[in-house]
Amino acid sequence: MAAKKSIPVRKIAxxxxxxxxxxxTWKFGDNIDTDAIIPGRFLTINNPDELAKHAFEGTRDEYxxxxxxxDVIVGGRNxxxxxxxxxxxxxxxxxxxxxxxxxxxARIFFRNSINVGVLPVVCPDADKIADGAAIRLDIKEGFxxxxxxxxxxxxxxxxxxxxxxxxxxxEYAKGLKETPACTR
Amino acid sequence: MSATIVEKIFSRKCxxxxxxxxxxxxxxxxxxxxxxxxPLAIQKFYExxxxxxxxxKRIIMLFDHQIPADSIEAANNHVYMRKFAFEQDIHNYDINxxxxxxxxxxxxxxxxGEIVVGADSHTCMYGATGAFATGIxxxxxxxxxxxxxxxxxxxxxxxxxxSGKFPRRVxxxxxxxxxxxxxxxxxxxxxxxxxxxxxxxxxxxxGRMTLCNMAIEMGGKAGIVAPDKITWEYMKGxxxxxxxxxxxxxxxxxxxxxxxxxxxxxxxxAVPHNVDTGVPVSKVAGTHVDQVFIGSCTNGRFEDLKEAxxxxxxxxFSPKIRTIIxxxxxxxxxxxxxAGLIEKFVKAGALVEAPCCGPCMGGAFGLxxxxxxxxxTSNRNFKGRQGSTDGKVYLCSPATAAASAITGEITxxxxx
Ligand code: SF4
Numbered sequence: 001m002a003a004k005k006s007i008p009v010r011k012i013a014x015x016x017x018x019x020x021x022x023x024x025t026w027k028f029g030d031n032i033d034t035d036a037i038i039p040g041r042f043l044t045i046n047n048p049d050e051l052a053k054h055a056f057e058g059t060r061d062e063y064x065x066x067x068x069x070x071d072v073i074v075g076g077r078n079x080x081x082x083x084x085x086x087x088x089x090x091x092x093x094x095x096x097x098x099x100x101x102x103x104x105x106a107r108i109f110f111r112n113s114i115n116v117g118v119l120p121v122v123c124p125d126a127d128k129i130a131d132g133a134a135i136r137l138d139i140k141e142g143f144x145x146x147x148x149x150x151x152x153x154x155x156x157x158x159x160x161x162x163x164x165x166x167x168x169x170x171e172y173a174k175g176l177k178e179t180p181a182c183t184r
Numbered sequence: 185m186s187a188t189i190v191e192k193i194f195s196r197k198c199x200x201x202x203x204x205x206x207x208x209x210x211x212x213x214x215x216x217x218x219x220x221x222x223p224l225a226i227q228k229f230y231e232x233x234x235x236x237x238x239x240x241k242r243i244i245m246l247f248d249h250q251i252p253a254d255s256i257e258a259a260n261n262h263v264y265m266r267k268f269a270f271e272q273d274i275h276n277y278d279i280n281x282x283x284x285x286x287x288x289x290x291x292x293x294x295x296x297g298e299i300v301v302g303a304d305s306h307t308c309m310y311g312a313t314g315a316f317a318t319g320i321x322x323x324x325x326x327x328x329x330x331x332x333x334x335x336x337x338x339x340x341x342x343x344x345x346x347s348g349k350f351p352r353r354v355x356x357x358x359x360x361x362x363x364x365x366x367x368x369x370x371x372x373x374x375x376x377x378x379x380x381x382x383x384x385x386x387x388x389x390x391g392r393m394t395l396c397n398m399a400i401e402m403g404g405k406a407g408i409v410a411p412d413k414i415t416w417e418y419m420k421g422x423x424x425x426x427x428x429x430x431x432x433x434x435x436x437x438x439x440x441x442x443x444x445x446x447x448x449x450x451x452x453x454a455v456p457h458n459v460d461t462g463v464p465v466s467k468v469a470g471t472h473v474d475q476v477f478i479g480s481c482t483n484g485r486f487e488d489l490k491e492a493x494x495x496x497x498x499x500x501f502s503p504k505i506r507t508i509i510x511x512x513x514x515x516x517x518x519x520x521x522x523a524g525l526i527e528k529f530v531k532a533g534a535l536v537e538a539p540c541c542g543p544c545m546g547g548a549f550g551l552x553x554x555x556x557x558x559x560x561t562s563n564r565n566f567k568g569r570q571g572s573t574d575g576k577v578y579l580c581s582p583a584t585a586a587a588s589a590i591t592g593e594i595t596x597x598x599x600x
Binding site for chain 2: 031033035039040041043044046057058072077078079082083084085087090104106107108109112115116132157159168169170173174176177178179180181182
């Protein structure tokens with residue numbers, strides 16, 4: 001039997017678990033930038049619930065009103081490009097989104113997401129997933145199922161796993177007395 | 185063993201050979217926080233159990249995005265940060281100095297061979313000094329403030345070699361818009377971009393900053409220029425350091441090598457709504473604009489404003505549009521003032537503001553209405569970046585911006 005691609009994600013989505021049941025997708029295109037996720041004029045806000053009220057404002061206005069906990073954002077290439085504002089993944093967290101699936105992610109958004117407890121999932125076939133599709137994630141087995149079709153997903157980089165396991169960077173940092181500099 | 189400049193920086197800091205792809209917990213030489221991402225970073229620092237920052241002398245704080253406070257929320261964020269600076273003994277430049285990246289470099293807070301982080305994506309600009317500098321989010325910054333270290337995956341390097349001779353009125357901004365078009369909005373994701381070659385060696389620090397500033401627009405983790413005489417000259421009076429050799433070995437392993445010849449380069453304009461859409465100005469000449477903004481960390485330096493003033497000559501800015509000019513920092517403001525350019529701009533009909541981010545982020549003032557068009561020397565033209573999502577932002581050089589501000593439509597700076 002072929003070895004399964006196992007992606008052990010444990011505590012990043014403690015409320016809903018890594019598998020989003022009965023969730024729907026919100027589909028976006030390529031190069032969705034952080035200005036689209038949360039426009040600059042709302043950056044004085046630091047509270048995720050408040051930020052969520054303005055998520056995708058001007059880009060997709062019905063999103064903030066209709067998003068439900070467990071819903072999944074699906075993007076194309078280079079999702080989250082642009083600014084380093086952590087307000088972007090926080091605006092998703094505030095709406096109960098724990099997972100973003102995309103063909104590829106911009107670097108800072110990818111890292112910020114993991115740090116604040118949103119799981120960025122790389123799926124080369126993300127473009128095939130429809131808007132509003134019923135989506136189920138099986139991170140352990142390494143696939144997502146959207147409208148009954150299965151798509152493979154890539155494992156999270158190894159060095160991020162410790163942070164995911166801890167439940168985000170804050171929790172990870174709490175357990176650290178010091179950082180052994182230049183350790184690998 | 186041959187290495188890229190980025191690999192050498194990490195190796196030097198850690199006292200052992202480190203190569204691209206390795207993950208290290210690297211010690212930090214500096215960290216920068218500003219009024220937008222700072223409050224969250226401080227909050228995260230406390231949530232992590234932080235009590236004292238790792239080294240107050242290595243941290244720089246300033247406010248630039250929403251200054252003077254444009255809302256009660258912004259004022260509150262400033263109060264929160266001031267208190268933190270006071271309690272932690274961090275130097276706070278407050279609202280007095282200008283745009284974070286310009287100030288960080290000016291104050292000598294980034295230097296050749298150092299590793300510096302900033303809670304802002306354009307932190308990659310410090311690579312102009314030969315530092316490895318990268319933008320991080322607030323939680324990473326909370327961690328950095330607490331521990332003075334951060335884990336990095338050491339990036340591979342794309343080497344961009346630039347040769348030729350800049351035609352008249354064509355410069356660093358046109359070059360970087362052309363490079364962004366070539367590499368693409370995500371072509372350098374997780375990589376560093378090293379700018380080198382005859383043209384880069386001749387570029388002043390202002391031009392090098394413009395190049396490195398926009399590395400992130402290709403997804404780059406860092407932009408970098410190997411330090412040389414120009415760099416060390418610039419560092420004088422800012423940092424006490426003895427010049428040393430730091431450059432990529434010619435036979436180092438690069439992700440890619442790309443070469444560019446600027447001899448035939450036309451002024452470039454990035455069209456809405458992505459940065460990698462650069463076209464020669466002739467393709468969009470005649471496009472009506474409502475607002476022209478000359479400023480930002482990309483192009484708000486004295487050299488940029490001087491270029492704009494040269495294009496302006498004895499002409500006036502079109503009264504039909506708004507021309508907003510903002511020097512990037514107090515130093516740049518003073519240089520511009522002393523050269524008589526502020527007066528010139530004001531008399532020509534521009535609104536000149538005190539150093540800050542201004543309309544660049546669409547957070548404070550200078551926002552555009554639905555249907556309006558902004559032409560800007562900044563670095564991003566995303567939908568809604570400067571106000572309404574039904575507005576449009578074009579990006580260009582200070583010369584093209586000035587020429588267009590005279591005519592009220594996108595104009596080739598070689599033709600005014
Ligand atoms: S000038 Fe623009 S890009 Fe630069 S730091 Fe300010 S908002 Fe960011």
